[in-house]
Amino acid sequence: MMNRPAPLPAPILAARGLRKTYGTTHALDGVDLNVEAGESVAIMGPSGSGKTTLMHILSGILTPDAGSVQFAGDGTGATEVTSLNEEARAKLRREHLGFVFQDGLLLPELTAVENVALPLMLSGVPRQGAESHAAQWLSALGLDGMQTRRLGELSGGQAQRVAIARAQVADPHVVFADEPTGALDSATSASVLDALLDSTVGRGRTLVMVTHDQTTADRCSRLVRMADGRMVADSASAAAGGAR
Numbered sequence: 001m002m003n004r005p006a007p008l009p010a011p012i013l014a015a016r017g018l019r020k021t022y023g024t025t026h027a028l029d030g031v032d033l034n035v036e037a038g039e040s041v042a043i044m045g046p047s048g049s050g051k052t053t054l055m056h057i058l059s060g061i062l063t064p065d066a067g068s069v070q071f072a073g074d075g076t077g078a079t080e081v082t083s084l085n086e087e088a089r090a091k092l093r094r095e096h097l098g099f100v101f102q103d104g105l106l107l108p109e110l111t112a113v114e115n116v117a118l119p120l121m122l123s124g125v126p127r128q129g130a131e132s133h134a135a136q137w138l139s140a141l142g143l144d145g146m147q148t149r150r151l152g153e154l155s156g157g158q159a160q161r162v163a164i165a166r167a168q169v170a171d172p173h174v175v176f177a178d179e180p181t182g183a184l185d186s187a188t189s190a191s192v193l194d195a196l197l198d199s200t201v202g203r204g205r206t207l208v209m210v211t212h213d214q215t216t217a218d219r220c221s222r223l224v225r226m227a228d229g230r231m232v233a234d235s236a237s238a239a240a241g242g243a244r
């Protein structure tokens, strides 16, 4: 038994006062969000409510008009993502963040193992080492024997598993997923979601996921709801100590 509580770790992501406007549209209208390491956060809300904009700003794909995002997962203290230039944000994304999109976005001319190895090779890992690590991830995601298949030779669920392997291969602290099962039937969707959760929060990593699907959201430890560019509900603040 510990006789005093461990110090609270800093959130892995801390967003303050995020605003983003497109013309007269307030895509984000003052969003604050802390994400703790090991959480799986589902972001839900109507179409156009700002979910993707929020995720893109949290992950340094987009910069906000106002507000800040701090990332504390690279072992060097908190990095103010919003003050980095495009090149530094690209490096941070490549080395510390993973991405899974609805349509996988695999390169069709590359094999599964080449697609998964690519992020490592872009970070300077030699091809052989990158591909052997990629093959291990494909295997962990149930894709033994699929290494040399191209996108057109994979089912939708298999392609999403390849996309998950690619998102994990550089061992990112946070994986961002935008409707990762949105294009799949419900049985395939459930097994791909299992793979995504096992490979992220199952290993103590953090998952931030946009979804329209309540069943998918229910598998996450936390649910954040957006409406009109604002966060209108957060299960972590609804229950004392957070809903985990």
Ligand SMILES: Nc1ncnc2c1ncn2[C@@H]1O[C@H](COP(=O)(O)OP(=O)(O)OP(=O)(O)O)[C@@H](O)[C@H]1O
Pocket: 022, 025, 026, 027, 045, 046, 047, 048, 049, 050, 051, 052, 053, 054
């Ligand atoms: N590049 C852009 N240019 C102009 N308007 C944009 C742009 N990106 C987003 N918007 C607008 O900002 C608002 C929020 O968009 P966002 O994509 O974040 O919503 P969302 O909740 O992810 O929607 P969906 O569920 O339909 O994907 C919408 O009104 C959208 O039309």
